[in-house]
Amino acid sequence: MREALGHPWIGGTVGIVLLIVVWTIATSLLDSTSFPTPAAVASSVVRDGWGFYWTNLSASLSRAGQGYLWGNLIALFIAGSVLVLPRLEELVTQLGVISNCLPIIAVGPIIMAIFGGTASAVFLAALLVFFTTLVGSLLGMKAATPTALDLVRAYGGGRWTQIRKVRLMAAVPAIVTALQIAIPGALLGAIVGEYLGGIDQGIGVALNAAQRQIMPDRVWALSIIAGLISLAGYGLVALIGRLLTPWAKEVRA
Structure with a gap:
């Protein structure tokens, strides 16, 4: 049992x-009327229908996906530069800390004023993804054991061989874990960006409207569905990671 x-x-x-x-x-x-039952939330989902949720969910997922892509690409590129130039590690770490300390509610309106509502949602999604992936990648690139590096050196391999054969392979499990954790952050950033305005559709827009119209059933339904989508994305990346890094399970064991 x-x-x-x-x-x-x-x-x-x-x-x-x-x-x-x-x-x-x-x-x-x-x-309390503001604390609906599970049955009431389920009824709200049925009543609003597939069209309502798909319209808003697809818009938010598109913005979250763009932020997820750009945030991860930038984080991986910067982490890779540290792998090639180790002296940049302190500077890159400070950059990551600064990005994590930026309050998204304060930064969002500035981005929206400059680029518009959609850009602010994508930017906030990328911002919440960047720090997670950057830190995970930096930690992963330090996971290579000195024994493995010495073995490559003993067989005549240089620095680039160590990077390709050992450091990158050792970093993959940690990078995959960072990509998992970044999934909820990307969706959260997109929703917060939609809350700021300038966007017609999205989970944040629907949540804001439901709050103004005093519809707690819809607020709970949208929040739960957003959480389930984040959980599904987290699980999907975890599954892909297990397929790509079968050795990681053995190492943990």
Whole structure:
């Protein structure tokens, strides 16, 4: 029994069921119109229909995807420059810390004023992705063991051979983990950017409208669906990572 519950999918399912039970009990005890029951949220999804959700979800996913792509590409490029020029590590680390300390609510309006609403959503998504992938990549590039590097050197391999044969291979598992964690950040950044205005469609726009119209059922439904999409993206990247790095599981074991 313990081994069955230890399986991630079974454990996750049990956790979701328990969460729904606790949610139902809490709504019955509080009896608040702003705290809808799971049944009310499900009814709201059915009532609004596929068209409403697809229109808003597709718009947000497009902006989150663009931010995810650009944020990761820039982070990987900068991390790769550290691999070639190790002296840049301190400067790059400081750059990552600064980007993580920037309040997205304060930066977003500036970007929106310069480039427009859509650009601000993509920029914020990339900003929340950048630090995660940069730090994960830098840590991964330090994962190569001295023994492996010495072995390459003993066989006549130079610095570039060490990078290609050892350091990059050792960094892949950490990079994949960073790409997983970046998925929710990209979607969050896009939604916050949509909250700032200048955009007609998106999860953030729909959430803002539902709050103004005092529709808690729709607010909860949109929030839960956004969370489920982030979870699905996280799981998809994890699956791809397992296929691309089969040796990582053995190393962890």
